[in-house]
Amino acid sequence: MTSESLSGSTRSRRKGDKRERTRAKLLEAARAVIHEKGHEHSSLEEIAERAGMTTGAIYGNFKSRDDLFIALGQTYWPSIRPHVKPGASFAEAMRAIADATIAIIPERRAAAVGRLTGLAYALQSESMRKQVEKVTAESYAFGEEWLRSVIRAEELPLPAGQLVRVLHSLIEGLVFQRLLTPALIPDRVIRAAFAALAKRD
Numbered sequence: 001m002t003s004e005s006l007s008g009s010t011r012s013r014r015k016g017d018k019r020e021r022t023r024a025k026l027l028e029a030a031r032a033v034i035h036e037k038g039h040e041h042s043s044l045e046e047i048a049e050r051a052g053m054t055t056g057a058i059y060g061n062f063k064s065r066d067d068l069f070i071a072l073g074q075t076y077w078p079s080i081r082p083h084v085k086p087g088a089s090f091a092e093a094m095r096a097i098a099d100a101t102i103a104i105i106p107e108r109r110a111a112a113v114g115r116l117t118g119l120a121y122a123l124q125s126e127s128m129r130k131q132v133e134k135v136t137a138e139s140y141a142f143g144e145e146w147l148r149s150v151i152r153a154e155e156l157p158l159p160a161g162q163l164v165r166v167l168h169s170l171i172e173g174l175v176f177q178r179l180l181t182p183a184l185i186p187d188r189v190i191r192a193a194f195a196a197l198a199k200r201d
Contacts, residue, residue: 023061025051027075030068031114039069039121066131073118074135076111080104080171090155091198093147098194101171102187105178112179140164157197170194 029051033042044065048055062068082100084093108115122128143164147156156163170193178185 019061022053022057023071026053026058026061026068027072030072031076034069034072034117035114039117040124044068066125066128069118069121069128070131070135073115077115078104078107078111084150086150087152088150090151090157091195093151094194094198095191097167097171098191101174101194102190105175108175109179112176116176136168140168143168166197170197 026047030042030047033047033050037046044055044058047068048058051057058068062071080097080100081104082093082096084096088096119132122132140161144160147160147164158166174185174190174193178190
């Protein structure tokens with residue numbers, strides 16, 4: 001490798017780092033403005049000003065206002081990270097997902113209000129709802145492939161495409177209800193819910 005290619009690689013990395021820092025700063029500014037004013041009343045101009053940037057910086061990183069809001073949700077609502085070995089039984093996978101759901105609750109607690117206000121906004125904005133649907137469909141496709149990669153096909157009680165939707169709905173519902181009424185949704189209830197999916201007649 002030549003010194004020129006090393007220099008080019010360093011410049012490219014620095015440019016990438018700067019872009020990531022700009023994006024992170026804009027997301028943090030958007031989060032703060034939305035917290036104060038709500039999604040409907042948060043303008044790109046206000047977000048850019050809070051970040052100490054111009055609206056051009058926003059459009060250089062996000063396609064639209066809705067795209068910025070989607071990125072905000074993806075950044076601050078952490079995904080669960082189950083540890084499942086390839087070839088695991090369905091029951092083993094459900095135990096791992098239950099454990100991962102319980103483990104993510106403290107992280108999600110800090111972002112729960114923002115998540116709910118974002119969902120409420122999406123219910124009232126057709127363009128935002130379509131964006132959410134698109135991103136969720138992409139997430140389901142990824143989840144479907146993951147299920148097929150770690151669980152034997154004969155172990156699945158539903159087609160993978162249906163199962164990933166059931167699991168997502170179950171996880172989101174359990175997490176929000178746990179945050180709202182923690183005494184009513186202890187760990188054992190969460191584990192029992194996933195264990196029930198693994199039961200066979």
